[in-house]
């Protein structure tokens with residue numbers, strides 16, 4: 227999942243538009259949850275070590291992505 231998450235924008239753009247939200251990623255050991263979290267946060271592959279407890283990150287990229295997508299949609303509408 228970490229390496230395979232090549233088109234992050236398409237995944238994020240399928241989420242509903244929101245100002246902020248809490249998202250819990252929960253799964254089996256070595257399920258690549260940490261890899262996914264840091265891929266979303268830093269937009270790069272981080273070689274994660276097994277998590278003790280839990281990781282938490284505030285990701286502003288989601289909102290940025292929504293803004294970019296809205297701008298793109300507005301531009302597309304104007305062209306029509």
Ligand SMILES: Nc1nc2c(ncn2[C@@H]2O[C@H](COP(=O)(O)OP(=O)(O)OP(=O)(O)O)[C@@H](O)[C@H]2O)c(=O)[nH]1
Pocket residue numbers: 227228229230253254255256257258259260261262272273274275276277278
């Ligand atoms: N081959 C391969 N390995 C990956 C990929 N994504 C992540 N990994 C590796 O899989 C291992 C587990 O990833 P983690 O993100 O630590 O998994 P986790 O779900 O957080 O696991 P725990 O913290 O132990 O519960 C790490 O060694 C990663 O480097 C991938 O796309 N391909």
Ligand SMILES: [Mg+2]
Pocket residue numbers: 259260261274275276277
């Ligand atoms: Mg982990």
